[in-house]
Amino acid sequence: MAKLIDGKIISAAVKAEVAKETEELKKKGVTPGLAVIIVGEDPASKVYVANKEKACEQMGFASFKYALPENTTQEELIALIEELNLKKEVSGILCQLPLPKHLNEELVINTIVPEKDVDAFHPQNVGKIMIGEFDFLPCTPAGVMEMLKYENIDITGKECVIIGRSNIVGKPMSMLLLHKNGTVTVCHSRTKNLAEVTRRADILVAAVGRANFVTADMVKEGAVVIDVGINRLENGKLCGDVNFAEVEPKASYITPVPGGVGPMTIATLMKNTLTAAKKQNGI
Numbered sequence: 001m002a003k004l005i006d007g008k009i010i011s012a013a014v015k016a017e018v019a020k021e022t023e024e025l026k027k028k029g030v031t032p033g034l035a036v037i038i039v040g041e042d043p044a045s046k047v048y049v050a051n052k053e054k055a056c057e058q059m060g061f062a063s064f065k066y067a068l069p070e071n072t073t074q075e076e077l078i079a080l081i082e083e084l085n086l087k088k089e090v091s092g093i094l095c096q097l098p099l100p101k102h103l104n105e106e107l108v109i110n111t112i113v114p115e116k117d118v119d120a121f122h123p124q125n126v127g128k129i130m131i132g133e134f135d136f137l138p139c140t141p142a143g144v145m146e147m148l149k150y151e152n153i154d155i156t157g158k159e160c161v162i163i164g165r166s167n168i169v170g171k172p173m174s175m176l177l178l179h180k181n182g183t184v185t186v187c188h189s190r191t192k193n194l195a196e197v198t199r200r201a202d203i204l205v206a207a208v209g210r211a212n213f214v215t216a217d218m219v220k221e222g223a224v225v226i227d228v229g230i231n232r233l234e235n236g237k238l239c240g241d242v243n244f245a246e247v248e249p250k251a252s253y254i255t256p257v258p259g260g261v262g263p264m265t266i267a268t269l270m271k272n273t274l275t276a277a278k279k280q281n282g283i
């Protein structure tokens with residue numbers, strides 16, 4: 001029987017801390033503000049953006065939402081970001097990904113000034129993470145680290161295996177675990193004998209984007225299993241990358257979906273927005 005790592009409880013603790021600091025900051029005349037841009041009608045993205053808005057409200061942040069139509073041009077999107085880059089009330093800018101196919105995500109990411117890049121996607125922030133001198137931590141990997149810390153799970157010397165090499169999760173996750181002295185392996189679609197590699201993991205992070213991908217035979221007895229996946233099944237239910245029913249009896253700790261890593265991502269975003277507001281005001 002694994003212990004459940006409850007993202008709702010841990011994220012609430014992080015957010016309570018952010019809300020408290022925000023209250024203090026507001027007394028100094030500074031209100032953190034988050035601008036969220038969403039282009040098109042992707043239903044999952046709409047839910048994520050609504051959750052981010054709700055969290056801003058809970059924190060006492062100002063929130064600015066820009067819901068742009070699917071046929072928005074590259075020029076229009078860049079012009080909006082350039083406007084937000086200059087806007088004093090906006091401490092952080094987040095453009096919800098994925099963008100419609102005709103838009104260039106890389107260009108969008110590069111246009112957000114690094115000081116307002118609360119996703120930590122800009123090459124300058126990515127580079128800082130690499131050398132361990134970051135202002136912002138990428139939201140999902142940082143959320144995972146917060147969960148491990150909360151549960152007092154030691155990373156030093158542990159075999160950490162990540163499935164997935166995305167810029168958003170897999171790659172930055174590997175860096176954060178490495179900074180905490182884990183022995184890190186990153187697996188991907190071309191990895192040979194995947195189950196053999198994942199069975200070595202003391203800490204297994206699944207960030208594949210495929211429902212129930214991680215099965216019991218891929219997990220070592222007593223492993224810590226972190227499920228970053230959020231997949232929607234045909235019946236409308238949310239499901240992670242880990243086959244929870246199979247894996248849970250083997251794991252020592254496991255994160256559920258929903259209610260695991262997801263809420264942690266938003267809590268880190270709130271933390272980053274607060275950090276941005278403080279830095280921009282010399283606090």
Ligand code: GUN
Binds near residue numbers: 094097
């Ligand atoms: N789409 C899925 N996850 C994320 C995220 O963390 N940030 C942004 N901007 N888009 C996403």
